[in-house]
Amino acid sequence: MININKLCKSFDNRKILENISFSVVKGECVFILGKSGVGKSVLLKNIVGLVLPDSGTITVGEIKVDAQRPEELSLIRQRCGLVFQFPALLDSVTVFENICFGLRARGLLTSQVEIAARVKEKLKLVGLSEVVLDQMPTELSFGTQKRVSIARTLAVEPEYLLFDEPTTGMDPIATAGLNQLIKNLTVKLGVTSIVVSHDIKSALAVGTRIILLEDGGIVFDGKPGEFKSSSITLAQEFQMGFGYHA
Amino acid sequence: MPSLSFLSTVGGMILFTWDCVLLTLQRKTKWHQVLDQIFQVGVRSLGLTVAAGLFVGAIMALQIDLQLKDFGAEAFLGGLSTSTTLRNIGPVLIAFLLSGKVGAYTSAELGTMEVTDQLNAIRLLGASPLEYIILPRIWAVVISSFLLLIVGLMVTIFGGIIFAEVIGVNSLNYIQNIPRIVTVWSIVLSVIKSFLFGAIIAVVSCYKGYHAKGGSVGVGIAVQSCAVTNLILIIITDFLLSMASSCLQDIFKVGYL
Ligand SMILES: Nc1ncnc2c1ncn2[C@@H]1O[C@H](COP(=O)(O)OP(=O)(O)O)[C@@H](O)[C@H]1O
Ligand SMILES: [Mg+2]
Numbered sequence: 261m262i263n264i265n266k267l268c269k270s271f272d273n274r275k276i277l278e279n280i281s282f283s284v285v286k287g288e289c290v291f292i293l294g295k296s297g298v299g300k301s302v303l304l305k306n307i308v309g310l311v312l313p314d315s316g317t318i319t320v321g322e323i324k325v326d327a328q329r330p331e332e333l334s335l336i337r338q339r340c341g342l343v344f345q346f347p348a349l350l351d352s353v354t355v356f357e358n359i360c361f362g363l364r365a366r367g368l369l370t371s372q373v374e375i376a377a378r379v380k381e382k383l384k385l386v387g388l389s390e391v392v393l394d395q396m397p398t399e400l401s402f403g404t405q406k407r408v409s410i411a412r413t414l415a416v417e418p419e420y421l422l423f424d425e426p427t428t429g430m431d432p433i434a435t436a437g438l439n440q441l442i443k444n445l446t447v448k449l450g451v452t453s454i455v456v457s458h459d460i461k462s463a464l465a466v467g468t469r470i471i472l473l474e475d476g477g478i479v480f481d482g483k484p485g486e487f488k489s490s491s492i493t494l495a496q497e498f499q500m501g502f503g504y505h506a
Numbered sequence: 507m508p509s510l511s512f513l514s515t516v517g518g519m520i521l522f523t524w525d526c527v528l529l530t531l532q533r534k535t536k537w538h539q540v541l542d543q544i545f546q547v548g549v550r551s552l553g554l555t556v557a558a559g560l561f562v563g564a565i566m567a568l569q570i571d572l573q574l575k576d577f578g579a580e581a582f583l584g585g586l587s588t589s590t591t592l593r594n595i596g597p598v599l600i601a602f603l604l605s606g607k608v609g610a611y612t613s614a615e616l617g618t619m620e621v622t623d624q625l626n627a628i629r630l631l632g633a634s635p636l637e638y639i640i641l642p643r644i645w646a647v648v649i650s651s652f653l654l655l656i657v658g659l660m661v662t663i664f665g666g667i668i669f670a671e672v673i674g675v676n677s678l679n680y681i682q683n684i685p686r687i688v689t690v691w692s693i694v695l696s697v698i699k700s701f702l703f704g705a706i707i708a709v710v711s712c713y714k715g716y717h718a719k720g721g722s723v724g725v726g727i728a729v730q731s732c733a734v735t736n737l738i739l740i741i742i743t744d745f746l747l748s749m750a751s752s753c754l755q756d757i758f759k760v761g762y763l
Contacts, residue, residue, distance in 0.1 A: 310626050337630050348623040362631035
């Protein structure tokens with residue numbers, strides 16, 4: 261379970277997140293919606309301790325996110341994978357080395373055969389062929405880079421998955437495949453996921469719960485069915501495609 | 507206050523350097539990556555450094571010749587121009603050049619990695635960007651800047667000799683005069699300066715890139731501030747070292763230090 265309690269964060273006196281509180285229990289797939297710049301990425305980075313809150317607490321499982329305790333933070337980061345909004349692949353090494361980076365850094369698998377098998381397994385999950393393994397990230401299209409980035413996060417098999425706009429910049433077929441993947445991970449493997457997205461269709465189809473952010477706070481938190489019939493203006497705008505600035 | 511923020515930058519850079527020194531002592535440096543980076547940043551700057559060295563040597567020979575002519579002291583040209591170049595102008599000018607070429611490249615590359623979350627990705631995957639990305643670059647820039655400065659300085663001597671011939675000073679006389687004025691200490695001083703300037707360029711560029719934030723605008727700011735900080739620190743260090751060497755000269759009475 262991920263628990264966020266009264267989280268506040270500002271940058272240069274500009275309040276981004278104000279008093280955000282919610283919990284995500286095991287097996288949930290929560291979609292977080294909100295206009296660009298509302299602080300969705302900042303929220304996800306807070307959960308893995310890449311951005312530190314001004315006040316409030318976050319716990320992942322039983323562990324509190326605390327920058328003063330590097331060992332615990334490292335454990336949280338191992339259990340809780342984050343797929344960044346940018347692909348954030350390392351430019352200087354091949355796709356293969358990118359995907360197995362976490363396995364090697366954490367010493368999770370030591371045999372080369374096992375590492376190669378794991379890399380190929382995750383590559384298949386994101387719908388890519390093994391041809392890309394020897395290529396450099398800059399040779400790939402943006403959508404492909406993003407899928408490699410997802411494979412890299414999946415490679416260490418985290419219990420919690422945080423996706424930051426996973427389908428932005430992908431074609432409709434890849435989007436459908438990825439939605440299916442997120443659903444499978446949640447339903448079959450019991451992974452808990454938080455997905456930041458602009459894609460209302462995916463949210464309604466895949467999410468078990470939707471949270472809507474506006475002006476630093478939560479304005480809606482409920483089931484997709486409730487979201488559809490919500491009277492909140494922003495919720496309606498999202499469904500009609502108004503007021504949506506990607 | 508700009509001066510306050512400059513001081514806090516310097517403080518931050520000292521801590522940053524200390525972290526890197528500790529990591530190096532713990533033998534965390536991946537030397538094959540250092541070699542890769544030396545090729546990336548160092549070898550590619552060789553041509554430029556050699557060209558600049560030739561011109562710096564030539565300019566100094568020309569300028570000093572103009573001054574010496576008034577006193578009919580052209581015989582001292584070789585020693586004086588080589589000494590001034592080695593001790594001061596050469597290291598400073600070549601370091602400026604490298605701070606543009608190597609420093610801008612490194613700070614832009616690291617800044618882009620930071621603002622596109624590449625460094626965060628490394629943190630999440632359980633590695634340290636300081637160890638994996640920064641340390642090899644710091645050493646590569648220190649080593650290649652140092653070597654380039656030494657090469658550049660040797661080339662300035664040739665530049666002087668060639669240009670002396672052009673302006674009608676016998677090159678044999680020019681060369682024979684060099685050891686009269688250029689002492690071992692001049693050479694030691696220029697080697698120390700080269701090393702420190704290389705270290706400044708490395709630390710400033712890596713620090714500025716590593717601390718970039720806020721998208722492509724942030725990278726622009728980081729590169730700009732890297733360039734300015736490099737120039738200021740190189741000038742200040744040059745001044746302090748020149749002061750120190752002249753004090754030592756007074757204390758030990760050993761001629762030119
Ligand atoms: N490291 C940072 N320093 C300063 N401002 C930041 C930083 N990270 C994010 N911001 C600002 O916080 C706001 C929210 O950003 P973000 O979470 O990326 O928005 P989004 O909801 O589109 O993901 C933006 O205005 C952004 O400029
Ligand atoms: Mg975002």
